[in-house]
Structure formats: structure tokens, C-alpha cells
Amino acid sequence: MSFFPGKDPVAGDAFACDAIENLIIPRTSDIGGFAVRRALPSRQRRLVGPFIFFDRMGPALLRADEALDVKPHPHIGLSTVTYLFDGEIKHRDSLGTELVIRPGDINLMTAGRGIVHSERTPENLRGHPHSVSGLQTWLALPDNREEIDPTFDxxxxxxxxxxxxxxxxxxxxxxxxxxxxxxxxxxTDTLYVDLWLDAGIRFPFAATHEERAVYILSGELVVAGDRFAADQLLVFRPGDAITLEAGLQGCHLMLFGGAALNSRRYIWWNFVSSSKERIEKAKEEWRTGRFDIVPGDEEEFVPLPTA
Known part of the structure; x- marks a missing residue:
């Protein structure tokens, strides 16, 4: 999913904690009543470990006449990770996969040399009010895996x-x-953890992984005496021992990170690659209809952006 057309997030507020390398305030876009906050990529930070894209979807309550309809669109050079807290999304892709993801499950779709997919509200929820809340992230693939065959898990x-x-x-x-x-x-080494802390609880976040970050989904997080509100992304300095402390209302967090990639990654629309030329090739392939189609969802598609 990559339906958020907003610009990169702007710089966040100043903070005092030396353990934090970056504080990112996501930029929010409203898409038909559906709020999406993009934390990565940002001006301050392009990746955390293999994570090159981090979107917070909702929480949103869609009316009976509303639905999530992300038309078929392509990807290369990455794995998409879809994880829901509420609601359901129907996934279809050019491998022939057709599956509904529900809260707590994970869809991991590896694009490799190229895949096309759509994400829509399931038929059983259309015509009824329904809620959607979750995360979509992308993992950039390592150099020797960028052109592998696409898979879905x-x-x-x-x-x-x-x-x-x-x-x-x-x-x-x-x-x-x-x-x-x-x-x-x-x-590659990857960390993705859904964590709830009750009020006042302290939890050590060991420096086991090379790069680490936390996205505050709800509540307040305290780090070394500094307080951080919901919908902020904190990137920690490598090697530092961190203690996460929940504020008075508790907090819901997503911990993530992993090993840094060995080479630079470029990102344009839904394409990620270590090569600008490969991205140009993918743009031409999508423009000229050379990607595979999505069985059962052949009538619509997202056109190549003009900018």
C-alpha cells in the first residue's frame, strides 16, 4: 500500500535526551476521512535497519458508504509488511494470492524483480460502518536479493x-x-515488536540490533526523563542501553530496526533499488503495461505518477 500522496515529514521538535539520534514527527494526510501518518522516509532519516518506509494507517472509522480501495500498483526491490490492530483488508496480487488480513496477522509480500497488488475493504464489510487501524512498512532488500522472484507469505x-x-x-x-x-x-537481521506497557512500567530496550527505533502508537513514553507523545518516531543511538518507561496512561509501542544495509537505496513512488537505472526501467515497464496483472482485480490500476 502506498496511497498517501503527502510530502516527507518535516523536522520535529527539539529534545534533550542524548540517547535519541532522531525525533521524527510524521506528516499527516487525510484521504477521504482516513488519516495516514508517514514517518519514513523523512528528511532526517531514510532508513532504520532495513525499514525504508513506515506508515501509520488510521485509526479511522469509515462510514457505510466508504471503503478502502487501493487499486493494483507495482513494487520492486522491497518486502511490504502489513500489520493491523483493527479492521480487515483484502489482499490480491499478481501471483494469484487472494487473502483477508486480520488484526495480529502479518502479510509479508516480497516484490523482488516485480509484483503488483491491490488492497481493498472485504465485501462483507462494505455497506457497513467499519474501522481500520494498522501499520504498513517496507523492508529494503539486500543487494543480492533485489531481483529475486516475488513471493507472498x-x-x-x-x-x-x-x-x-x-x-x-x-x-x-x-x-x-x-x-x-x-x-x-x-x-537481513530485522526487528518488529508490538509492545504494550502499563502506566509507570519500565522496560529495557537492549542494543542487540545495530539500529533501533520506536513508534509511539498511543499514550506517553518517557526516555531518560524526556516525555514523548503519541505519533512520534524515536531513533536511538547505536550501542546505547535504553530504558522505555510508560507515562501515566500507559503506552502502546512498535519497536523496530535491524542491520543497516551495505549500500545506498533510492526510492521513487513504489520502487526501491540500489540503482537509479533500475528504477527508471521499472517506471517504463509500468507505463507500458509490462508488469503482471492481478487476477480478480484486472479492471483498475494506479497510473504512473507524472512527477
């Missing part, structure tokens, strides 16, 4: 290990964390 929430301690609950969505390992497979 769905992992149900029951397969992911749960974090359950006093005042702390969560799910390890991707990677290894606190002795728990997700079954979701990626091509």
Missing part, C-alpha cells in the same frame, strides 16, 4: 510468540527479542 497471529509479564504484553512479529523468535523469515 501470511503468518497468523497464533504463530507469533507472546510477551507476557507484569504490566507488559506484546507480540514478536519479526525477528528475535527477549529470548523469543518469530517464525516470519526475512533476508
Amino acid at each position: 501470511h503468518t497468523g497471529k497464533e504463530m507469533m510468540p507472546l510477551i507476557d509479564a507484569d504490566g507488559i504484553k506484546g507480540r514478536v512479529v519479526i525477528g528475535a527479542f527477549e529470548g523469543l523468535a518469530s517464525p516470519v523469515s526475512t533476508f
